[in-house]
Amino acid sequence: MRVLVTGAAGFVGRALIRSLGDAHQVVALDRDCAGLRVERAIAGDLTDPDALVRAFADPVDAIVHLATVPGGAAEADPALGWRINMDGSFALLDAAARHGNCPRILFASSIAVFGDPLPDLFYGAHKAMIEQWVATLTRRGAINGLSLRLPGIVARPRAPSGMKSAFMSDVFHALQAREPIILPVSPEATMWLMSVERIADNIRHALEGTSKFGEPYAVTLPAIRTDMAGLIGEISRQTGADPALVSFVPDAALEAGFGRQPPLMTGSAEALGFANDISLTRLVEAALRRIGDRHE
Amino acid sequence: MRVLVTGAAGFVGRALIRSLGDAHQVVALDRDCAGLRVERAIAGDLTDPDALVRAFADPVDAIVHLATVPGGAAEADPALGWRINMDGSFALLDAAARHGNCPRILFASSIAVFGDPLPDLFYGAHKAMIEQWVATLTRRGAINGLSLRLPGIVARPRAPSGMKSAFMSDVFHALQAREPIILPVSPEATMWLMSVERIADNIRHALEGTSKFGEPYAVTLPAIRTDMAGLIGEISRQTGADPALVSFVPDAALEAGFGRQPPLMTGSAEALGFANDISLTRLVEAALRRIGDRHE
Numbered sequence: 001m002r003v004l005v006t007g008a009a010g011f012v013g014r015a016l017i018r019s020l021g022d023a024h025q026v027v028a029l030d031r032d033c034a035g036l037r038v039e040r041a042i043a044g045d046l047t048d049p050d051a052l053v054r055a056f057a058d059p060v061d062a063i064v065h066l067a068t069v070p071g072g073a074a075e076a077d078p079a080l081g082w083r084i085n086m087d088g089s090f091a092l093l094d095a096a097a098r099h100g101n102c103p104r105i106l107f108a109s110s111i112a113v114f115g116d117p118l119p120d121l122f123y124g125a126h127k128a129m130i131e132q133w134v135a136t137l138t139r140r141g142a143i144n145g146l147s148l149r150l151p152g153i154v155a156r157p158r159a160p161s162g163m164k165s166a167f168m169s170d171v172f173h174a175l176q177a178r179e180p181i182i183l184p185v186s187p188e189a190t191m192w193l194m195s196v197e198r199i200a201d202n203i204r205h206a207l208e209g210t211s212k213f214g215e216p217y218a219v220t221l222p223a224i225r226t227d228m229a230g231l232i233g234e235i236s237r238q239t240g241a242d243p244a245l246v247s248f249v250p251d252a253a254l255e256a257g258f259g260r261q262p263p264l265m266t267g268s269a270e271a272l273g274f275a276n277d278i279s280l281t282r283l284v285e286a287a288l289r290r291i292g293d294r295h296e
Numbered sequence: 297m298r299v300l301v302t303g304a305a306g307f308v309g310r311a312l313i314r315s316l317g318d319a320h321q322v323v324a325l326d327r328d329c330a331g332l333r334v335e336r337a338i339a340g341d342l343t344d345p346d347a348l349v350r351a352f353a354d355p356v357d358a359i360v361h362l363a364t365v366p367g368g369a370a371e372a373d374p375a376l377g378w379r380i381n382m383d384g385s386f387a388l389l390d391a392a393a394r395h396g397n398c399p400r401i402l403f404a405s406s407i408a409v410f411g412d413p414l415p416d417l418f419y420g421a422h423k424a425m426i427e428q429w430v431a432t433l434t435r436r437g438a439i440n441g442l443s444l445r446l447p448g449i450v451a452r453p454r455a456p457s458g459m460k461s462a463f464m465s466d467v468f469h470a471l472q473a474r475e476p477i478i479l480p481v482s483p484e485a486t487m488w489l490m491s492v493e494r495i496a497d498n499i500r501h502a503l504e505g506t507s508k509f510g511e512p513y514a515v516t517l518p519a520i521r522t523d524m525a526g527l528i529g530e531i532s533r534q535t536g537a538d539p540a541l542v543s544f545v546p547d548a549a550l551e552a553g554f555g556r557q558p559p560l561m562t563g564s565a566e567a568l569g570f571a572n573d574i575s576l577t578r579l580v581e582a583a584l585r586r587i588g589d590r591h592e
Contacts, residue, residue: 082386090378115435125432129425136421139411 002027002039003207004060006046006092007067009033011156012108012199016064019200024207029055030067046088052095062104062207063096065089071112071123073162078122085126093133097142106206107134109147109218111192111261121164121257135217146206146216151192151223152258153199155287165258168193171232172287175241184251187229189259194223195286198277205273222266222276224283228259234284298323298335299503300356302342302388303363305329307452308404308495312360315496320503325351326363342384348391358400358503359392361385367408367419369458374418381422389429393438402502403430405443405514407488407557417460417553431513442502442512447488447519448554449495451583461554464489467528468583471537480547481524485555488519489527491582494573501569518562518572520579524555530580 001024007013008028017026017038026038029051033041040058044051046067067088074081089107096103109131112124127149134145152165155172167183168191174181194202202221226234236243250259266274277283297320303309304324313322313334322334325347329337336354340347342363363384370377385403392399405427408420423445430441448461451468463479464487470477490498498517522530524544532539546555562570573579 078390082383086382086386087378090382094374115432120432120435122432125428129428132421132425132428136411136416136418139416 001025001061001207002058004029004055004063005038006030006063006065007108008036008038008041010066011161011196012150012153012203013066015196015200016066016203019197019204020207027055027058027060045084046092047083049091052091056095056099059101060096060099060103061101062106063092064106064108064203064207065092066108068108068126069123070162071121072164074123074126075121075164076162081122081126085123086129089130089133093137093143093145097137102141102144104207105134105143105145106203107131107145107147108203109149111149111151111220113149131218138217147218148203148206149218149220150199151194151221151264153196154193154283155291156196164254167254168258169287171228171246172235172284172291175232175235175239175243175245176288176291178241178245180245180247182247182249183228184249184254185228185259186248186250186255187227187232189228189250189255190225190261191228191231191258192223192225192261192264193231193277193283194221195277195283196290197286198275198283202274209273216268216272219269219272219274220264220266221274222269223264224276224280225261225264226280226283230280231284234280235288238281238284238288297321297357297503298354300325300351300359301334302326302359302361303404304332304334304337306362307457307492308446308449308499309362311492311496312362312499315493315500316503323351323354323356341380342388343379345387348387352391352395355397356392356395356399357397358402359388360402360404360499360503361388362404364404364422365419366458367417368460370419370422371417371460372458377418377422381419382425385426385429389433389439389441393433398437398440400503401430401439401441402499403427403441403443404499405445407445407447407516409445427514434513443514444499444502445514445516446495447490447517447560449492450489450579451587452492460550463550464554465583467524467542468531468580468587471528471531471535471539471541472584472587474537474541476541476543478543478545479524480545480550481555482544482546482551483523483525483528485524485546485551486521486557487524487527487554488521488557488560489573489579490517490519491573491579492586493582494571494579498570505569512564512568515565515568515570516560516562517570518565519560520572520576521557521560522576522579526576527580530576531584534577534580534584 009030113128131147138145156169305326409424427443434441452465
């Protein structure tokens with residue numbers, strides 16, 4: 001099938017394109033599509049009507065909507081966050097509905113929708129609102145939508161991401177490189193994590209499901225729950241790094257926002273075939289393998 | 297206090313201005329403010345930045361956000377609906393948050409947020425999404441917001457309103473004027489109704505509550521639940537009109553959308569001091585009185 005991927009040049013987008021491989025045709029939409037190996041790449045913005053016209057020029061069977069202004073960036077520029085996360089999503093979904101074939105649409109939502117104990121970020125509210133819009137258009141039969149709530153993804157590249165949760169990935173990079181790192185959370189901080197390959201596998205699973213998934217309009221993906229001490233122990237064991245490289249200067253807001261994630265129950269998602277990384281060991285292996293690939 | 301009212305020239309806005317009377321200063325914002333007796337009237341649109349600057353030129357203590365593109369009109373022009381109901385609300389709430397005094401904000405939401413058994417209207421989704429945004433800004437301490445879910449309001453003026461539920465008001469006008477009317481629902485259709493005066497009283501009650509209402513970010517207002525046969529009987533009794541003036545050609549979508557409202561439980565709203573019209577008799581009295589006033 002032909003799959004339109006927004007935010008295709010991002011970390012998740014690139015992993016998804018690798019996973020879709022030759023099995024599907026990918027139309028990529030992103031501001032800068034350099035280096036993407038896809039059927040067609042469209043450099044543009046969701047709020048640019050011309051880019052959307054070009055994106056739907058050939059029949060599209062499915063859409064994976066990854067493009068977003070993430071948490072920290074949306075806090076820094078709320079108007080930009082609204083414009084891309086809300087108006088951009090409206091424009092994309094409107095174009096998809098007009099496409100006329102009730103396309104499969106996977107919207108990359110986030111565990112940030114839950115709010116307290118997670119933070120009340122603009123970003124989380126945007127995701128919750130667009131989940132609602134996806135559900136409305138799906139109930140109306142205009143699209144065949146599903147929102148997937150993504151947990152923390154490790155290990156993202158070290159470059160500034162505009163994400164408040166960047167420390168979850170930075171600890172991998174630091175220990176792999178034998179560098180000291182100061183974390184803004186305590187060793188007791190609990191997180192929900194997934195490797196980017198597993199994220200891509202889950203998106204592909206949802207994409208290849210030919211029919212609707214029955215009732216749910218949104219699915220919280222399973223994740224590995226770990227505390228920071230356990231994560232550091234496992235990264236150190238696999239890399240041979242000294243865990244004493246890590247020190248802790250907890251920031252109350254970040255600890256409250258990203259370090260108090262309760263036990264995660266995702267039985268309904270698992271019944272639908274979505275999966276986590278199986279174990280902390282395999283999650284860390286996958287994350288370190290990705291860092292290694294990039295260093296090659 | 298000084299109260300900014302958006303959509304001030306509408307049916308609810310005018311009733312609210314009458315209710316606030318001399319007790320509060322009203323700043324009215326609407327596209328056409330002709331005939332409004334208020335401290336200051338601003339002719340403009342929520343998406344016009346200049347109108348918002350003028351609206352907040354003097355310190356505002358509270359905002360009642362009534363302006364909206366209603367159900368039928370939002371279905372006819374989804375882009376306009378999004379622009380006013382979503383982007384307009386964002387702009388207003390952003391200006392309110394920047395005002396810096398954590399103003400009291402009452403957002404006129406709707407029972408349309410419930411969806412099935414009510415219809416999945418764009419309008420209902422807009423209201424649900426902005427409820428979420430109001431709650432987010434309130435949890436962050438930027439505003440002191442509360443969403444009030446309004447039931448069907450009777451009797452609205454006969455002029456085209458862009459509302460799919462206009463028949464609920466039209467039946468009052470027809471019987472009062474001894475004119476035949478064909479209703480698009482059956483005699484068994486059940487509705488949730490409130491007079492516009494009671495709506496205004498409830499908004500004023502929420503406005504004059506000086507502190508937040510504790511937990512809820514949204515309140516479903518109590519309403520009188522009646523079936524169409526009972527409503528016609530009561531209007532006929534009070535007006536002396538022949539109920540045989542009414543005939544029924546149910547439209548399946550309207551019957552499903554507006555005529556299957558289940559029993560309404562609003563104990564938490566009542567505990568907060570919100571009230572319905574007490575009885576069907578008094579609801580009909582209030583609605584007919586309003587029609588009479590307009591005829592004078």
